Amino acid sequence: MSTNIFAREHKIQAQQTRVSYYFLLPALLFFVVFVALPMGMGVYTSFFKYTMSEFKFIGIDNYLNLFKDEIFVRSVKNTLIIVVGSVPIVTIFSLWLATIIYNMNSFSRSFFRAVYYLPVVTGSVAVVVVWKWIFDRYYGILNFVLQGLGIINKNVAWLGQVDTAIWCILTILLTTSVGQPIVLYVASLGNIDRSLTEAAEVDGATSFQVFWRIKWPTIMPTTLYVVVITTINSFQCFALIQLLTNGGPAFSTSTVMFYLYHNAFKLFEYGYANAMGVVLAILIGVFSALQFKVMGNKIDY
Amino acid sequence: MDKAKLTPYRLISTLLLVAVSLTFIFPFYWIITGAFKTRDAIMAKIPEFFPSVWSMENFDKLFINPAWQWFANAVIVSFASMILVCLTASMAGYVLAKKRFAGRALLFSMFVAAMALPKQVVLVPLVNLVSSMNMHDTLWAAILPSVGWPFGIFLMKQFAEGIPGSLMEASRIDGANEWQTFVQIVVPMLKPAFGALAIFTFINTWNDYFLQLVMLVKRSNLTISLGVATLQGEYSTDYGLIMAGAALGAVPIVAIFVAFQNAFTQGIALGAVKG
Numbered sequence: 001m002s003t004n005i006f007a008r009e010h011k012i013q014a015q016q017t018r019v020s021y022y023f024l025l026p027a028l029l030f031f032v033v034f035v036a037l038p039m040g041m042g043v044y045t046s047f048f049k050y051t052m053s054e055f056k057f058i059g060i061d062n063y064l065n066l067f068k069d070e071i072f073v074r075s076v077k078n079t080l081i082i083v084v085g086s087v088p089i090v091t092i093f094s095l096w097l098a099t100i101i102y103n104m105n106s107f108s109r110s111f112f113r114a115v116y117y118l119p120v121v122t123g124s125v126a127v128v129v130v131w132k133w134i135f136d137r138y139y140g141i142l143n144f145v146l147q148g149l150g151i152i153n154k155n156v157a158w159l160g161q162v163d164t165a166i167w168c169i170l171t172i173l174l175t176t177s178v179g180q181p182i183v184l185y186v187a188s189l190g191n192i193d194r195s196l197t198e199a200a201e202v203d204g205a206t207s208f209q210v211f212w213r214i215k216w217p218t219i220m221p222t223t224l225y226v227v228v229i230t231t232i233n234s235f236q237c238f239a240l241i242q243l244l245t246n247g248g249p250a251f252s253t254s255t256v257m258f259y260l261y262h263n264a265f266k267l268f269e270y271g272y273a274n275a276m277g278v279v280l281a282i283l284i285g286v287f288s289a290l291q292f293k294v295m296g297n298k299i300d301y
Numbered sequence: 302m303d304k305a306k307l308t309p310y311r312l313i314s315t316l317l318l319v320a321v322s323l324t325f326i327f328p329f330y331w332i333i334t335g336a337f338k339t340r341d342a343i344m345a346k347i348p349e350f351f352p353s354v355w356s357m358e359n360f361d362k363l364f365i366n367p368a369w370q371w372f373a374n375a376v377i378v379s380f381a382s383m384i385l386v387c388l389t390a391s392m393a394g395y396v397l398a399k400k401r402f403a404g405r406a407l408l409f410s411m412f413v414a415a416m417a418l419p420k421q422v423v424l425v426p427l428v429n430l431v432s433s434m435n436m437h438d439t440l441w442a443a444i445l446p447s448v449g450w451p452f453g454i455f456l457m458k459q460f461a462e463g464i465p466g467s468l469m470e471a472s473r474i475d476g477a478n479e480w481q482t483f484v485q486i487v488v489p490m491l492k493p494a495f496g497a498l499a500i501f502t503f504i505n506t507w508n509d510y511f512l513q514l515v516m517l518v519k520r521s522n523l524t525i526s527l528g529v530a531t532l533q534g535e536y537s538t539d540y541g542l543i544m545a546g547a548a549l550g551a552v553p554i555v556a557i558f559v560a561f562q563n564a565f566t567q568g569i570a571l572g573a574v575k576g
Contacts, residue, residue, distance in 0.1 A: 017402035019479045024408070027393035027454060030385075034427065034449035035415055041426035097321070100314050114562055115322045118329055121558040123508030125526040126547035129533050130328045133335070133540045141331075141348045175325060180569065187570035228417075236419050239510040243530060264425045265515060277422035284419050 042274045050271030062275035071251045072276065075259040076283075078166070082255065083234040083287070085170050086177060090230045091223065094178040098185030099211075113186060117179035124176065124239040131172050132244055135159055162252040165245050169253065172240055177233060181226040188222040189215065224295045228288050235284050256280050332551060335544035336360070343541050359545035363532075368549060370521055371528035375550070378443045378513070378524055379506040385448045386502045387495055394457025394494075395487050399464065412451040428515050442516035443524070447506055453498050456568065460494035461487065497568015500561045507554050525550040 046063070049056045066072050094116075101112045119127050134140050135158040143155045158164045192215055200210050238257040241247055247254035247262065254262075256276060264273035335343070339356045342349045396402070397409060427446055428437065436442045464487060472482045488495075513524050523531065529546035536542055558565065 013402075016400055017404075020396040020400045020402040020405070022479075023392040023396040023483070027389040027451070028408075030389060030445065030449040031412070031415070031451060033430075034446040035423065035451075036411075038423035038426035038430055039415075039418070041430065042423050045426065096314075097318065100318050110562060112318070112322065113566060114559065115325050117558070117562075117566075118325055118555065121504055121508070121555050122329055122332075122551045123526055123554065124510050125508075125529050126332060126551040127328060129529060129543050129547055130332045130335070132533075133544070134328070134331065136538070136540075139343060139348075139538065139540060144348055175328070183566045183570055187566075232417070232419060243533060260425075261511075261515075264428075270425055270429070273425050277425065281418055281422045285417070288417055 042277055045271050046275040046278050048271045050269075050274070052268050058271075062272050063279070065272070066275055066279060071254060072256075072259060074251060075254040075256045078253060079235060079237070079255045079257075081166060082170065082173065082237055083231055086173050086234045087227060087230050089170075089174060090177045090181060091226055093174070094181035094226065095185055095219075095223070097178070098182050098189055099215075101182070102186045102189040109186065113183055116182045119175045120179040125243065127176055128172065128240055128243040131168070132159070135168050159245050160249065162249070165253050169237075169240055169244065172244070173234065173237065176240075177230055181230065184222050184226060185219065188219045192218050220295065224291065227291050227295065231287050231291065232284055235280065235287075256283075329551070329555070332544050332547045335540060336548040338541055338544075340539075340541055359541040362539075362542045363545045363549065366528065366532065367521055367523075368525070368528060368546065371523050371525040372549060374440060374517075374522065375507055375524040375526070378440055379503045381440075381444045382447045382506040383499050383502045385444070386453045387499055389448060390451075390453030390457045390498060391488065391491055391495065392483070393454045394459075395461045395483060395491075397454065398458045398461035399466070399469065399487075412454055415451055416455070424511065424515055431516065437516065438518045438522055440517075440522065443509075443513045446512060446516075447502075447509070453502065456498050456501075457491065457494055460491055464490045493564065494568065496561070496564040500557065500565045501569060504554055504558060504565075507550075 047057060047059060049058045049061070097112075097116065101109055104112070134142050137143065137155050137157040137160065140158075142158065143152070146152045147155070156164065158168050196214055197210050200214055201207075205213070236257050237255050238261065241253060241255050241258040242261070245253045247258050251259070257280070260273050260276040260280070263269045263276065334349075334352050336359055337355045337357075338349060338352045339354055339358060342352060342354070397405065431437050431442045431446070436445070468486050468490070469482050472486045477485065507524075508526060510526055510530070513527050514530075517523055517527060520531075525546070529543065529550055532539075532546050533543050
């Protein structure tokens with residue numbers, strides 16, 4: 001009798017598994033062919049001298065060469081500057097905006113949310129080409145306005161030199177990065193239990209205390225998520241660089257992603273480019289793991 | 302209580318909010334007005350904040366290029382990605398949320414790991430792979446790889462977890478098979494998730510640049526964002542022409558976003574905050 005039940009249960013279980021895989025099959029097929037397989041190929045070929053005409057195993061030479069390659073080192077440095085510059089600003093800026101927006105009436109809330117999402121929706125190409133015009137040395141409105149205000153006295157080639165170009169890049173990156181964090185923060189601030197904050201206020205807590213003691217810990221998971229996705233996106237900064245400065249002048253504004261593209265699709269150094277991809281993935285992995293470690297244990301699940 | 306007292310902090314931050322908002326709106330405004338400015342107005346010493354003459358010359362120049370073809374390609378690519386993502390993600394997300402089966406935990410952590418990895422890292426091998434399938438420089442090359450990314454599966458799983466098991470139980474007792482249960486019970490319950498994911502995928506694909514850049518080559522195969530980038534490469538300071546292209550690409554997608562804003566923001570908030 002009881003063995004019967006077990007046998008039956010086993011049969012149901014097997015049947016459930018079979019059905020589940022039928023449903024998973026399409027997604028898995030796409031995932032394996034277009035994500036997992038290329039990932040494996042990327043790692044594998046990073047150990048080869050792999051060009052249009054050559055395919056020869058060379059061990060870790062590609063990796064060794066990377067660190068001797070001045071442009072690559074420069075690209076890593078620029079990428080880190082962009083990440084370290086953008087992540088804190090994006091996080092703080094979007095949290096600040098969200099605290100103002102979230103308790104507005106629903107019309108204003110939707111309106112401002114949409115405003116900050118606008119650059120994301122407009123798309124990276126359109127956003128970058130218009131900013132390029134705004135920054136243009138001769139026809140850009142930025143030079144005109146700043147001269148009118150007396151801040152500068154002759155036109156500046158904002159994109160023509162590294163120290164100003166990196167600020168232009170960060171500015172544009174900021175406008176295209178805060179949209180999603182604001183949406184997330186507005187949602188999670190709106191989910192905070194009103195009775196908690198009200199009780200604290202009745203007890204005489206200042207709004208600053210309410211924020212730090214109640215709201216900040218509650219939205220910690222959102223902050224972690226925002227920090228992680230902003231880091232990943234900043235690491236992969238590409239369209240912005242390619243369309244705004246094309247890595248120039250003389251690769252001084254190149255990022256890892258830009259240099260990877262240059263090697264793969266201009267120089268056809270596939271193996272070398274794939275080694276860069278692996279290094280980039282490791283960098284991103286290390287950063288994300290650190291963020292989880294530092295912020296994750298402050299979260300009450 | 303929130304109909305707050307007008308403290309100095311509140312006043313200052315509201316003013317700042319408005320100022321910052323203008324900075325975010327300005328580029329879009331500059332695209333639209335720039336698209337209609339004459340070449341003289343764009344080259345003028347004193348920029349026109351508002352066009353004194355509205356001209357179509359930039360659009361005339363734009364359509365010497367196959368801009369409608371680019372537009373149509375973007376529609377095809379975005380639409381196809383949207384359908385495929387919704388279909389595959391809803392099926393996978395449903396069973397991951399509602400069924401207990403061998404390998405479930407492993408599969409799920411595999412999807413999570415892939416989400417955390419930068420997707421552009423695999424583009425070089427992806428191009429080689431797609432070339433070996435004879436799909437390089439076809440629209441398929443810009444569609445199929447984007448379906449493999451598991452974000453949609455997470456979103457669908459989040460929503461599917463909220464479906465009461467008793468509903469599916471009842472449908473089974475009524476004699477429906479698994480597929481009928483999915484189509485008749487689960488899909489209608491997932492409607493908000495479909496809405497959010499569909500808009501999200503459409504906008505993302507429309508604005509994608511890198512994947513399309515490495516996959517599409519022939520001038521007639523480009524999408525609108527690639528086309529605009531090409532124009533920038535060829536006529537670097539003809540800003541009027543470039544803005545006309547940017548406007549053609551941006552205006553429809555912004556209109557779609559504004560129309561579906563609420564479904565969209567709720568969707569990404571739900572998918573991310575809980576996941």
